[in-house]
Amino acid sequence: MINFPILVVDDNPIIKKMMNISLTKAGYEVSSAENGRDALRKFDKKFYPIVITDWMMPEMDGLELCRAIRNLSLDSYVFIILLTAKDAKDDIIKGLEAGADDYLTKPVNHPELMARLNTGIRILELERSLKKANNEIMILSITDYLTGCYNRGYIGENLSKEIRRAERYKHPLSLVICDIDHFKNVNDTCGHLAGDHVLYRFAGLINKSIRIHVDWLARYGGEEFMIVLPETDMKGAITLCEKLRSIIENSVFTYNETNIKITSSFGFTSFDLVESCNDKIVDEIINRADTYLYQAKQEGRNCVRGGPF
Incomplete structure (x- = not known):
């Protein structure tokens, strides 16, 4: 099991089910949400380092969800992939400016999705290693080197x-x-x-x-x-x-x-x-x-x- 749970957000039950099956077979832990509001409710209960979200959804669309996630006070980064049928340059820019890290056009190509996820995982693993190094530096800065107690x-x-x-x-x-x-x-x-x-x-x-x-x-x-x-x-x-x-x-x-x-x-x-x-x-x-x-x-x-x- 890959240690980066994914939240799939899509109002289309067929696309959502196919995505869940595909990602589970690839070794991911997958949860799903109906729309942006449902996704935020799930974030209240559990942290998801990767979010794959559709653009067009009722109640709260993908762009609104991207902005809402970026406004949350989170301890770690969330890598967001935006799914869209729109492939015009202006639409892609809108998605990235809203807070998405990457995008995929529908219908989703499985090898391309895996490649994009691997890119996201590299970023998340780099963040983890930097946080670990910073934490070690912080501990060293307040620790007496000889006795191991505080300084x-x-x-x-x-x-x-x-x-x-x-x-x-x-x-x-x-x-x-x-x-x-x-x-x-x-x-x-x-x-x-x-x-x-x-x-x-x-x-x-x-x-x-x-x-x-x-x-x-x-x-x-x-x-x-x-x-x-x-x-x-x-x-x-x-x-x-x-x-x-x-x-x-x-x-x-x-x-x-x-x-x-x-x-x-x-x-x-x-x-x-x-x-x-x-x-x-x-x-x-x-x-x-x-x-x-x-x-x-x-x-x-x-x-x-x-x-x-």
Whole structure:
């Protein structure tokens, strides 16, 4: 089965049936509609990347359907072939200007139809590959290359959004900044590759312990990481930070048969409501969590310190 469903739109039941049989034999998944309005109703329920439509139809003709499809907010492109008995240059131009990508004159020649569909599929496959490449580039742009968690750029784009969401729905939010205690000693004693391995494992342990698609982790810089906890009050933040601190303390990081033990410090701040979100508020929230992290380090490391914003 070819992975590009086709919607055939024609008010002539004989032509429509013959088209369905021909396309199904060629390996396509085929649906049909009586006219343009019926086609749009079917689009509401399912996306069709290829539309083959007659020109002359009651209620909504092929040109109107082409324009309507082009005005839809769709995530992917629709390749439209217009069927017509009209072959004058002016008519062809009208069809293309309405949004059709190609046209076929009736009666439809099967080999020509298959050739036109193959052209459309090449265009649709190119679009898919470009979207995939763009998505991969987007993911790389917000991902820390070493740890696989989000990076500083993602923080800049999304932390303010989380704060605004908490403000809008009057939900609590907590922000945690943590880092690895005496991380320089790991690099100096075991080498930078071992240090990279520890950072990777450290981020992995945190990611496994936070809520998927709700909380998120980002590398803030060096051995410092930020954890954003939507819908989490101060009590919840303390519980999570203590859990993470214990997990890190009791884990063994093995690199090239060398066992490495580390501890970590956590600073957090929580709030139930902010009056308004702006760059100054975002910076103040980060600074508050960072101040509590500094306090944790001053009071012996391997501990959690925090408070309300």
